[in-house]
Amino acid sequence: MKTKDMEMSTVYNPKEVEENWYKYWLEKGYFQPKNNSDKKNHYSIVIPPPNVTGSLHIGHALNNTLQDILIRWKRMEGYNTLWLPGTDHAGIATQNVVERELAKNGKSKEDLGREKFVEKVWQWKTKYGDNIIEQLKKLGFSCDWSRLRFTFDEGLSKAVRKVFVRLYKEGLIYRENYVVNWCPRCQTAIADIEVESREENANLYYVEYHIKDSKDIITVATTRPETMLGDTAVAVNPNDKRYKKYIGKIAILPVVGRELPIVADDYVDVEFGTGAVKITPAHDINDFELGKRHKLEEINILNDNGTMNEKAGKYKNLKVLECRKKLLNELKEKKHLVKIEDYTHSVGHCYRCDTVIEPLLSRQWFVKIKKLAEPAIKIVEDEKIKFTPSRWTKVYYEWMRNIKDWCISRQLWWGHRIPVWYCQDCSEIIVEEEDPKVCTKCGSKNIIQDPDVLDTWFSSALWPFSTLGWPKKTDDLNCFYPTSALVTGFDIIFFWVARMIMMGLKFGGNIPFKDIVINPLVKDAEGKKMSKSKGNAIDPLTVVDKYGADTLRVTLASLTIQGDYICLSEERIKSFRNFTNKIWNASRFSINNLKDFDINKIEIEKLEMSLADKWIFSRLNRIIESSTEYLNENKFGDASKILYEFVWNEFCDWYIEFIKPRLYQDEDIKDKQTAQYVLWTTLESILRLLHPFMPFITEEIWQKLSSPHKVESIMIAPWPEYKGKYVDNKIEENMIELMNIIKAIRNIKADMNISYGKEIDLYINIADNNKLKLVEKNIYYFKTMIRTKSIIIGKDIEKPENSATGVLEDIEIFIPLKGVINIKEEIERLEKRLKKTKRELNVAYKKINNKDFLSKAPTDIINKEKTKVDELIGIKEKLENNLKNLR
């Protein structure tokens, strides 16, 4: 076979190859599934759609690297694979971005009006929305770009519409006045899980309310004094002796002067504060529910933008905190404010913009979720869907079993408009899949659509089937649904994963995916969250630019352990850059030494493999088996770790070094060809094993490693097959024995300050026949592996004078060092070894002299321990003899 004659640089340069190979793969159409009819043999993943406003961060890099590893691996295994990409319209986030753009020109969305504004957002999306998609390509991800989807696409919007209408008609979507989480900056309601609460230092204010027609006073405690402007009652515990007499009486709201009934309710905790609570039904969920029980008035004191409204009287138009300050002053002046305590409590913040959330009574749309949650819990209990790592199952159950109705309406303009029309004439509510022209009841044309849009996560919940064409019965849907795996972060298990399972079961008619792989969150070297503002963020594209996509990918994959977080640092990336380069150079070596090799011209059956050849085949097949198994278990870190160790520590450090003398000679052509054959086969398999992790460099080398490849790209080459016949324990044991002897000799050389390159005379005394044979057979390699001038080997070799000694079980090694050896140092070296041996011997003795151990431990353990004692005694005696001679 011809090896393409190519100069390979000593340092791998990813920039020269990555773009071209990506183009090549795209041209060949490898990213697309073979067909969409072979349901049996399919493997599919839908991408967690990044926001159209997003730019690629390290979390995306990790998440998508894992997906690409799975897809590339399965593709090589012969599956009909589809990795479907797309983006999310990201309601609030995108609207915010475009609003900011407008603000630069001093405009607001109101200036444009709804229609023009939405048009503007679409324009923005067309221009920038696929930035992140282009960035994904830089990392080599093999998504089928021809199937790119967007949550606001026409097709996906139809799916959203259908789901809404069906849920509504089944009574699972309803509209209600309720205290919701209101973000005054985004000016929309948000769902409970979109609120992030944080402990904050605050004050607890004690305010006196006078009792009507009495000199008595009832004191309430509050953290949000401004809400008293919306108070409509004071509540006490019915069993509280202090306040029993006031129940049914009237309290006077300070400043405002409103009359408030004093009601009794079990909700009130006698122990907390004063035991009396001001009740603001429009701005506190508990107060709201208490208010319902006692039929209290609900007074909303806030505008949508978080300022006080006309109900706040003279405090109208002030921001909440300004109002609080001024109101407290007034209360103080009027002697109503009697005490201020330090107090820490948790305060809700908007997960999009971090603004403090105000609970606000408003009319919103909700999904009645319990009925949808039940089957979604059951399906996980039945293990039809599995979490990796499995502990996330508990987190899922915990949330699903305590789930609350989902507020899905958002007071935004960018998003799926709620498909509900209100007839202005007969008050009919019209909910249909097609836009109604007239009222379905009275025929009036005077109908108005609900102004709100749906929570972005509503459309994301349909992603696994809406992207495949649902509600149409498409071939894609039939072939690729349910999808095989979902890879995502644990931060969106509730937002997304749980809802996809519920919606998938309800509308997709099946689970949306079988395997949920929860990937860790990436933190910096100190374990801190990465963020642009902190300046500790590692930009994946910068890493790609500096070190290449393969390095980034294999780094991330290796760090993907079963924990919640991984710490990434430049130092770590560099270590994998070095690995990439190691692969490059091992390949460079191999290619150069395979120039005269043609696998078609050799008779494989007639080759006589050496110990090292058999050993590397044995190891290779073990690695094929276990790396495949690790991938099956979604253990990306373990898979990459064993590949790293195999390539570097076994293939490079030992195998290549072992065969060098065979490759460099031309006397024994058959032996040379054997080495070449094993070298070629092993490297070629390594490349295929590494391909899912490091697609670019493996393709580059695979193409250079000219060969009888049956296919034109490593991407579509078969996944290496495990061949058990090559796995041989005895061979591996022998090799380890040999390695240990070599290491022991190198150790002596290093200890005695003999440079590695200096050739030595070597005497080896081996008592055991098998070991003697083993060493004799492989003595050929010692010249290069340890640089020997002469070797004398046998059963009763006399120790030459003035030689350094090494003891290894029943083997003695002597290196004569006339004039070089320092007797004192040699004694010290041997004594140190003797001391250690004696210590180990003591421990072992104790064990085998323990009656309980002998009677209760299994025999193989006892025998092992006895053998160990014998060995240690042997070593000890040899060391002592040598020491005696030195003195």
Place this chain on the structure above:
RNA sequence: GGGCGGUUAAUUCAGUGGUAGAAUGCUUGCUCGACGCGCAAGAAGUCACUGGUUCGAAUCCAGUACCGCCCACCA
């Protein structure tokens, strides 16, 4: 308040009952026909603590301490 996870070498982590491991870092030495992004050798751990089970515990059980996260919140 409820729940989950963690604590093993300087660092990041493997290790689920039988001699404490890897990678990186560190120390020392090295132009050996792949690679200094390298080679060789080496040092380095009371496996958080206290009990218990066991012939034997990093590993199983109970408790303690510390760290992290999630959920629910009493104004």
